[in-house]
Amino acid sequence: MKKTLIHLTTSPYTGLACKEGLDLALVLGTFEQQVDICLSDAAIALLFVNQDPSSEHGKQLHKLLDGLEFYDINNVFIENNKLTNKTEIWPNTHALSKEEWHSLFSKYEHVFRF
Amino acid sequence: MHYALLITGSPYQSKACHSALRFLKAALSNPNYSLEGVFFYQDAVLIGNKMAQPPRDELDLTAAWQSLAKEHQLPLYLCIAASVRRGIIDDKESQRYELTESSLADGFQLEGLGTLVELINTTHKVIQFR
Numbered sequence: 001m002k003k004t005l006i007h008l009t010t011s012p013y014t015g016l017a018c019k020e021g022l023d024l025a026l027v028l029g030t031f032e033q034q035v036d037i038c039l040s041d042a043a044i045a046l047l048f049v050n051q052d053p054s055s056e057h058g059k060q061l062h063k064l065l066d067g068l069e070f071y072d073i074n075n076v077f078i079e080n081n082k083l084t085n086k087t088e089i090w091p092n093t094h095a096l097s098k099e100e101w102h103s104l105f106s107k108y109e110h111v112f113r114f
Numbered sequence: 115m116h117y118a119l120l121i122t123g124s125p126y127q128s129k130a131c132h133s134a135l136r137f138l139k140a141a142l143s144n145p146n147y148s149l150e151g152v153f154f155y156q157d158a159v160l161i162g163n164k165m166a167q168p169p170r171d172e173l174d175l176t177a178a179w180q181s182l183a184k185e186h187q188l189p190l191y192l193c194i195a196a197s198v199r200r201g202i203i204d205d206k207e208s209q210r211y212e213l214t215e216s217s218l219a220d221g222f223q224l225e226g227l228g229t230l231v232e233l234i235n236t237t238h239k240v241i242q243f244r
Contacts (some may be wrong), residue, residue, distance in 0.1 A: 002234060017122075020156050020196060027227040033234070110234060112120065112242055114156070 003034040005108040008043035012061045013053065018043055021114025022064055029071025036075035037068075038104060043114075044082060047089040065090050077104060117141060118150045118233035120242045124157030125175055130243040131161050135178055137241070142186055150237050151189040152179075153230045154222075158243075159197040162190070164219035180221040194224040 006025040012018040028035040039046060051062045068076065077094050079101040096104060105111055119138065123130025134152070141147045154161055161176055168174050183190050197218075198207055204218040218224065234240055 004234065017156060020122075023195070024155070024227055024230070028231060028234075031228060031231045033231060110240055112122075113244060114122070 001034055002109040003036070003107065004028055004110040004112065005105065006035060006037045007105075007111055007113045008037065008039045008046065009041045009113055011042035012046045013058045014042065017114040018046060019059060019061055021112070022061060024112065024114075025068075025073060026064075026071050029068075029073050032072070035071075035073055036077065036108070037073060038077040038101075040079065040082065044078060044089075047076075047078070047093055049088045049090065062090070065092070077101070115146060115239065116148050116150055116237040118237045118240045119152045120230065120233075120240050121152065121154050121158040121161075122156040122242060122244045125161045127157065128244070131158060131175055131179070132173075134243040135175070135182065137243075138182060138188075142182075149186070149188055151191060151229075151233050152183075153191045153193070153225075153233060155193045155196055155227075155230070157200070159192040159200055159202050162192045162197065162202050162219050162222035163217055165217050176219050180219065183221050190222045191225040191229050192218075192222050193230070194226055197224055 006021050008018050008021050010017040025035050025037055046061055051060065053060055075094060076092060077096050080095040080097055083089060119134050121130050121134050125131040138149060141149060161179060166176065179190060192202060202218055203213060203216050204224050205216045207224065208216040
């Protein structure tokens with residue numbers, strides 16, 4: 001079976017890209033495809049706990065993370081050095097070393113960026 | 115080699131739709147390649163808005179896609195959820211939302227993301243333009 005990586009790079013609050021990337025991940029999961037998610041750049045904000053956006057800010061996407069396991073999406077990756085220790089993030093995030101992060105993208109038949 | 119294209123960049127804020135069109139023309143001229151379909155997602159679905167009227171001295175990008183698709187019998191899919199939220203509505207959705215108009219251009223069709231999953235599974239490569 002083909003493996004797909006959804007790479008989120010944009011903030012959950014500056015546009016729809018992050019949401020529509022997550023939507024694609026959920027649909028791939030629904031169709032029993034192997035799909036993982038990785039986050040970099042402004043998309044890392046999605047992982048921060050205690051978010052309370054208003055409707056003007058955008059949809060509360062952080063809550064979706066807890067539902068990923070129901071779509072058999074069990075791998076959510078970030079690069080290890082992209083966070084400060086003070087930042088509390090979604091606990092099921094897998095932090096990768098720089099080397100692991102760079103080799104991540106060649107493990108998938110498809111990588112889609114949002 | 116069987117290809118499909120995933121286009122996510124806006125026709126107005128990026129050159130994704132333009133670049134994909136050029137890629138497609140090159141690929142279709144090579145008998146070793148076949149294109150199974152093009153899936154437009156995110157702001158790229160705006161390509162299917164029949165109400166848009168580009169200035170006469172600029173490329174009519176929607177018409178260019180329509181022409182190429184017709185010539186090669188190539189399916190052009192627009193993500194239905196992404197389209198409806200951006201006002202790209204076919205007759206069926208127009209009825210469903212009790213609207214008086216539809217805005218989907220000829221040659222395009224609204225499909226769910228499941229169609230993209232099918233393209234992923236039935237082609238050798240899916241190329242994203244963003």
